[in-house]
Amino acid sequence: MEKVDFNQVLNNYNEVLPKGVFLTTKNNGEINTMTMGWGTAGFIWNQNILMAPVRKSRHTHKLIENSKYFTVSVPLNGQLKKELQFCGTKSGRDYNKIEELNLELAEVEESEVPIIKGNDLHFICKIKYQQDMLKENLDQDVLEKMYPDKDMHTFYYGEVAAVYRE
Template identity: 25%
Template sequence: MHTFQPYPIDKMEFNPFTKIGKEWALVSAGDKTRCNTMTVSWGGVGVLWGKNVVFIFIRDSRYTKEFLDNGDLFSLSFLNEDYRDALNYCGSHSGRGEEDKFAAAGLTKAFRHDIPYPDEANLVFLCRKMAAVPVSEDSFTDSTLMDKWYSDHDMHMMYVGEIVEVTAR
């Protein structure tokens, strides 16, 4: 296991457009008995309701969504480019029916404050869920988005999580 240290959030140099949109991240949720992880490339960071937050989008059909819906804690983890195959695996395999999706992706499951994350990450946001906001068909003001991204009607839920700790190595 790697040694992660708390990292002051106000010292971070973080480009969400690169980190989330291009490099991707893993969202992990659950507990030590059952958990799952999945790749995300939609989301961001900022300040909301007086808190430092992340927001991520998970489709209704995704297995990890069940863990987010049933728990209060999750992680958003970033890995270096050496783990692109693991990110691809976690984005293309459900985990439903797998004994350990982390291991299947070549990752080591770790926990901090009972929140799962991949030990291979170099930056982890440990989060407490604050809101789950459904993206619905009637919420679009640009009708082309529905056709482009939701032709199958597999909608997203937007989760907002307070960043309770940032760890890095």
């Protein structure tokens, strides 16, 4: 694996995000990953930032709330579709997704949260800010379409501590 510059890979990340990426976190020794299909990447507070939305009902939410880091592993070439589908439809409350899918983890020096090998890009993110969505601040059309059960997201803004390319 090689370390690369965030700005060199930003376009690839934004192009593949709607197809799904792996958001991984760890707390008290428990590692969980989920499929993330939207978010943002950019420059805030003079830092490269990835924003990862996690619904409050998700098992990942419980873990990331007590973590300082998350990682995002990105398959640029269409690999791991079955794994992304599973991680997007099954809960870490009911499955150990890492074991169930035989996902191979790799440690990184910047964080205790591992990356998922077999992906093309890996972002290691240190949480700098988090914000719960407030339904009263959301446009009514978006609220009705995307949140009929009022299962809102928390947005986690992570400073990109490192980017790796496999």
